[in-house]
Amino acid sequence: MPSWFIKGLFSPVKTTRFPKQPETAPGAVPGRPVATDFTSPEQAAHAAAQCPTGAIRAGHISADVNLNQCIYCQRCARTEPPMAWKADYTWARRLRANNLTPQPFRKSLHIRIVDTGSCDAVIQEIKQLSKPYYNMHKLGFFITPTPRHADVLMVTGPLTHHMRLALKKTYDAMPEPKWVIAVGGCALSGCVFSRGFTSAGTVLESLPVDVEVPGCPPPPMAILYGLMLLAGRVGEMPSAKPTIMEKA
Ligand code: SF4
Known part of the structure; x- marks a missing residue:
């Protein structure tokens, strides 16, 4: 019997457990930017100005994200103060x-x-x-x-x-x-x-x-x-x- 077959029999299951269990592996769940509350209108405007595609719209002291326009460049996650980032995949x-x-x-x-x-x-x-x-x-x-x-x-x-x-x-x-x-x-x-x-x-x-x-x-x-x-x-x-x- 080939060794790879025996190894496969005794190795743990490698397939995701979704949907029985939520997927949590960091590489499999990179996440997305989400609506964020700031402390001043200037901070919200600054976050919106970082986005190269205009996906972030500034409110009074908050900013929202149009995911359909987001290119996931993560620029808004690296600015100060950053947009909140949610590590999920259930956004369909x-x-x-x-x-x-x-x-x-x-x-x-x-x-x-x-x-x-x-x-x-x-x-x-x-x-x-x-x-x-x-x-x-x-x-x-x-x-x-x-x-x-x-x-x-x-x-x-x-x-x-x-x-x-x-x-x-x-x-x-x-x-x-x-x-x-x-x-x-x-x-x-x-x-x-x-x-x-x-x-x-x-x-x-x-x-x-x-x-x-x-x-x-x-x-x-x-x-x-x-x-x-x-x-x-x-x-x-x-x-x-x-x-x-x-x-x-
Ligand atoms: S990840 Fe990039 S494209 Fe998406 S909202 Fe942030 S700055 Fe805009």
Whole structure:
């Protein structure tokens, strides 16, 4: 019997315990900036001025973050005083409460991925989901190469003119019922590419998105949580709800 097989039998399980237990490994949970209270309007304005994408909006003596625009540069975490940083991954949000996944689909969903012009960062994070640590197959999520077999359309990247028709054709080719999950800040707001000459708007404007997963790129745990949210197997965290400022 090969030695690697025997070693595997007696080694502890390496796969994340999520969703039975929260994931706490520091490398797997890099976190995100969150709304912060300061002691003066100047401090709030200073925090907002640090953000290169305008994701931080200063209030009177507080500052809020539009995660859809955040590129996770951590500049606001290194300024003085810093924005608060929360080490979680449960920030995916459900956008269409009237299109919930019915019971027969909850245990197993097939996903067609379309990259509409990304820098590939989000794709690299999605690839991690198939690796042993995240092992999304164990949770019933499978990538399919054809939209005909897909229940879920996962879209990454800012929507470019060249990919607009391909995205629409893919969505139209999927059988009903179908769901859309938009992954990454570029898909949600265009981020730094939103004003480029190739930009054709955002995925949010082009398709009926059911779940959004902000992040630049979102870590694998955030994407996995978004899939579980889409499947109706975890609830949305109250802290993930968009603020009035985020939707303005
Ligand atoms: S991490 Fe960077 S992009 Fe995100 S809110 Fe902070 S400064 Fe802005």
